[in-house]
Amino acid sequence: MKKGKSGFTLLELLVVVGILAALVALALPFYQDYVSQSKITAAGADLQTFKKAxxxxxxxxxxxxxxxxxxxxxxxxxxxxxxxxxxxxxxDPWNNDYIVNSMEGVLYSMGPNGRTDSTITDRVPGGDDILVTWKPPFIVSSAQAVNNTTVEIVFSRKVIDLSGAAAGYATMAPVATGNIQKISDTIYRFKVGALTAGTEYTLTIAGVTAQDNKASFNKRPEDNVTDGGIVKFTY
Incomplete structure (x- = not known):
């Protein structure tokens, strides 16, 4: 008695091929998402390395x-x-240059679409950009009275030397007088008219350039509205 032939019939093969095609169709979007996310993760890791450097x-x-x-x-x-x-x-993983802007202190990848979507002066990512900052916004961090005729100001970044210059960089009442004294690359002192105890003063700094050539202050990060060159203190 002859044994029947074993193997797949054409119909069975077509069914198997159909099932495989359906599985591929289901899996492909997940694979594409995985590849896209892997590139975004890789870009973020690169940026963290550059940020530390x-x-x-x-x-x-x-x-x-x-x-x-x-x-x-x-x-x-x-x-x-x-x-x-x-x-x-x-x-970056999309074969575009990582972009560095030293004045704003930002480093970023244009992301999958290959164009800059962010407003760089805002220092926050926009669109699909992947953006990091490596230094603070350029502002006057603080001001305080050392005594009733001396005010000390602290900048968030190292600035081009102001020492020996006229005190026209600072505006307040009573008006600043005399030359500016350098304490460090970020700290300076200047003379003012006699301050009154318990009085709040508003100090405006202008015309100062950071060592990275940033020549205008950023907005204050706490509200993203106030000029970073304006600061208040109480004697």
Whole structure:
């Protein structure tokens, strides 16, 4: 007695192919989402590495980082990322340059769409941009009276030396007089007319440039409205 032939019939093969096609169709969106999310995660990790390198540079070097490229970091603060002799910045997972803006203190990837969606001066990501900051906004951090004729101001970033200059950088009543004294790259003192105990004063600073060439103050982060060059203190 002959045994029947074993194997798939054409119909069975078509059923199997159909099932496989359906499984692929179901799995493909999940795979694409996984790949997209992996790229976003990789870009975020890269930016954190660059952020640490830039922050270390600003802390250890005599002047703030002031470049549109990350090349100055290679060797001392960052591993060599170049794949060609002409490459200036590392590239993100979408093969676009990571962008550094030293004046605003931001570093970002344009994300999947390959264009800048953020308002960089706001220092927050917009659209699908992946953005980090490595230094504070440029503002007058604080002001305090050292005595009834001396006011000390603290900047959030190192500034180009103001010492010996006329006190026209500061506006308040009673008006500032005399020259500015440098305490450090971020702290300065200036003379004023006699202050009155228990009185609140409004101090306006203008014309100061940070070492990264940022020549205008950011808005205060607490409200994103108030000029960062305006600060109040009570004697």
């Amino acid at each position: 830039l922050a270390m540079y600003d802390q250890l070097e005599p002047k703030l980082f002031n470049d549109t490229r990350l090349l100055p970091l290679i060797g001392k603060y960052l591993q060599d990322y170049r794949t060609t002799s002409t490459q200036e910045n590392p590239v």
